[in-house]
Amino acid sequence: MAWSNIVRTAKPAAKVKGGAAMLRPWQISLGARIDPARDTPIYMQIIHALIRDIETGRLASGTYLPSSRELAAALAVNRKTVVLAYEDLIAQGWLCTEGTRGTVVSRSLPAPPKPAGSGAELASGSTHYRFAAPPERPLALPGGSGIKLDEGAPDGRLFPSEQLARAYRTAVQRDSRANRMQYRDPRGSPRLCEEIAGMLRSQRGLNFTAANICITRGSQNGLFLALQTLILPGDAVMVEELTYEPAIAAIEALGGKVIAVGLDEGGIDVVEMEAACRRHAVRAVFLTPHHQFPTTVALRPERRLQVLEIARQFGVAIIEDDYDHEFHFQSQPLLPMAGYAPGQVIYLGSMSKLLLPALRIGYLAAPKPVIAAIAHRVSLTDGMGNTVTEDACADLIESGEVRRHARKAWRIYAERRQFFADLLHSELAGRAHFDMPDGGLAFWVRFDGDLDEIESKAQATGLRFASHRSFMARDSAAKGLRLGFASLDKTEAERAITALAKATR
Template sequence: MSSPVQLPYKTILPIDRQSATAVYLQIVHHVINAIQRGFLSGGQQLPGTRAMSLLLEVHRKTVVAAYEELDAQGWITSRPNKGSFIKPVAHNRRTKKLDMQQLTEYPATTGFHFKRSNILDVPEELPGLPLRVTDGQPDYRLSPTDQLARYYTAALRRKVNRKHLGYNTLPGNVFFKTQLSNFLNSTRGLHITPRNILVTRGVEMGMYVSARTLINPGDTILVGNPGYYTANMTFQQSGARLKTIPVDQDGISVEAVERICKKQAVRMLYLTPHHHYPTTATLSAQRRVALLKLSATYGFIILEDDYEYDFHYQSSPILPLASADTEGMVVYLGSFGKTLAPGFRAGFLVAPASLIDEMEKVQAIIDRQGDTIMEQVLGELIAEGEIHRHLKKVQKIYHERRNHFCKMLSTELGDSVSFTTPPGGLAVWTQWKQGMNLLRMSKACAAQGLQLPRFLLYQTRELSAMRLGFGNFTLAEASNVLMQLKTAAASEIAL
């Protein structure tokens, strides 16, 4: 048995004087860590409190407190006139060779096998670059933080709202669902009650719950081409087989949908009809009517993702398919993430009450409690008209940013790129000269401090395109971004 003072205890039990954790607790945690990882074995004697205090350069009372805590937790036993000893641990029969890297770092890999999935892989982003192009995210700097802070403070101070801090017997905040149903009825032409709403943490959760509830392995799901990678990954993870449908300037092809339905059973059609992702095309009125008829005829679900309903610049927003659904075939997704800020995780799913009941069971597994205080605040923002005032304000800002972004695209990159000014939303679909290597352009942008993520790039033999978000840039930032893109495009053309 090693002498209690032969081990490098100062190395095994490092003390961080700047840490907020008390020194005696640091000693306790390090000793437990060393026992669990096999560096201190059962029966091994620890140095006496005086000797350990000298080794660690701490007060003896600190070591006494640490030993008492270790004894109380059952890691060591103190014997009068003999010392303190490590209690035997079942898996730790012999002392391991001291490896400080193992002692101070969390394991890099598991000691067991687990199922891996490349379906959910997303290209890594480059950290630390000052500017980043998004796929159409809003500018969180425009978020009404003062109003939110005021409403949060008021909501937390009201005694009647303290019930929301406990577990809820009902799914979601009833007040919020009531206000939300009124809001959706007045802005989207729906005819719903709170019974038709599932409150989610954003569109992605609604998508996931829909997939878990509605899709079985082997089901055929129709999606646009090009389409939304997150939705495609979610459906594939549920075991669905995807079939892609062409998209043009009027949205998804109804004829292609009907051809597939005549040949095989289709479980679901996923749509972003207001502004198709990624091309921003708006589904025409004629195609909306035709798709609803096809859905009723062939029995497939329409999962309508209306992620950008609140931003339309050239006319009033187009009412969703859900507003004209009389057969109960449409499941409608939306969120306040773009309205307020991406970090404000409040979304919703609208469907017939019978389906909502089943979806609530699935959601309860991953989000039993939700965020009822946030829902209370959002309900009050709707009731007081703050949401409408905020939307009116940012609508003007984003409209100006779209016009500036498209004007600069035309004047500075007109020889390299073609595009149609989007009627709404926070992004522009740009098509580049065939043969241009978009990945190489992305790397050239990174060298200038501009991140152009890979998931924005759509490059095949027939297509060279990017979805470029403008909403999160001021006019000056947008000018900077586009000039860097111009430089990258010029270097690519020169090759």
């Protein structure tokens, strides 16, 4: 049971020296910080509380403290506990004794910074050091409460939690027995690298081995690592005029220059791409060719070959983000560009859509020297990944659970895709336009009227979604909203689209 709000004034103890009385007016207020239920010994809690009071200036240098008997009585603890705390603080140099006058805050301590850590300072956000402030940009998906239309997230409720718990339990037991819970290779769990390489070979036609794989903390982390390995400040990186906003943020955070090029129903404009490569020293191009983000269009085979030829001609690395390969609903999915030219492409994938975004498992596949360079970057910021989570994921792949879940989720998402399309037709007919996406977990919807006004009205009703401006790499790009359907059941989808329809009227 915590002792709350014990605030007592120590009796003014008169210590006479030369006829002058020494008063100790300090109010004891350590009680709110002392809790016998905590694992930390009480004498250590007293030590920490006194140090905090000294550091914040509440106990100034030269302040006399209550006697050990007075403080023990005020806190209802054994006097020996307080004696032990005082002795430790004296040994550390925070306190000192002045003979019969008692215990005092060391007079050699410097004065604390004026209102450091005060409530007013924290509220104002002021600091006494320089730091890199975040850029002014709209977040891809704002927080808060209300109806949420994401950008194409999976439904985390579909994955069987008991299977995940079993995989974690197995991984913990196996890794403990094998002494694998130590620091390890920043490339990631060898078991997971093997499983992912096997998955890419059998399902996506990519001839990678485990040596070509580096596990990352999700696809966004993988994208940042790839860019960090490829570019220096001032280098140009090409993106489509409608693209994944965090990619732009990552390029700019690394000091890169964003070059936006056109986009149509066939994917990236290769004529404008080549012209941009002639005007700028482009080091990399970021593409989502399977289901273009945000428009969902597929980069057709003939354009893929043209993109690869331009990249070879100008020495441009292609970062291919294949973020939801499994969920293609019309015909067979196109093979990744990395299968055409593995020496030209850094392939970025994620287990978030297959399993759960919360697991934070992504991966990069590339030639071995590139993977070694990326692993070095991982070692600087992460050191290593999460062995237990990665091995649990490897167990789920090896056991076939991932494939079974993917088949089940595909059927559910196919039904939700059709239901969502029907809702858009019925609720937004004549006011919004879209093409049924061949794959992916979201729709790209264009609206008649002022989209800024529509967004404002929709958000006022509690509907949350990514701003259309978050997708635009240049002002001339087409305007639209990317609306995810996979994470919503029928009731949730109806509520969301009904609210959006009201905002368009």
